Amino acid sequence: MIETNGAGVRQEWSPEELLANWTLVDGDWDLVANKSGTTRLGFSLFLKFFELEGRFPDVLEEVPPAAVEYVADLVRRRRQDPLLRRRRRRADGRRGAQGLARGGRRRQGQG
Known part of the structure; x- marks a missing residue:
């Protein structure tokens, strides 16, 4: 287990740490074998x-973005997965709100 001093799971991970902590191993694959699509990714992350x-x-934001990307690659659902798209939309929305706070304007079609 990674120590985080009570702050929850940390958000920044090196490639070596992702490999050591977020890789699905033999028993994990047995557990996700009957899952597919978004369920497989979500179950693996949980x-x-x-x-x-x-x-x-x-x-969802407690799961480190690097771990989502890494595990998504492992389960072969990276680009088309709705869970991953939802996370990206949220991140894009936060960036948009920050831009508005600095006097920026939303492009037409953005809420």
């Missing part, structure tokens, strides 16, 4: 998060 933290994430 499984590895639980192994690290001893609990499930309260919100």
Whole structure:
């Protein structure tokens, strides 16, 4: 388990740390074998998060973005996965709100 001094799972991970902590191993693949699509990615992320933290994430944003990308690559669902798109939309929305706070304007069609 990675120590985070009570702050929850950390958000920044080196490639070596991702490999060591977020890789699905033999028993993990047995557990996700009957899952498909978004369920496979979500289940895999919850499984590895639980192994690290001893609990499930309260919100999607607790799962480190690098871990989402890495595990998505592992389960072959990276580009077309709705869970991944949802996370990207949220990140884009935060960037948009920050731009508005600095006097920027939304492009037509953005909420």
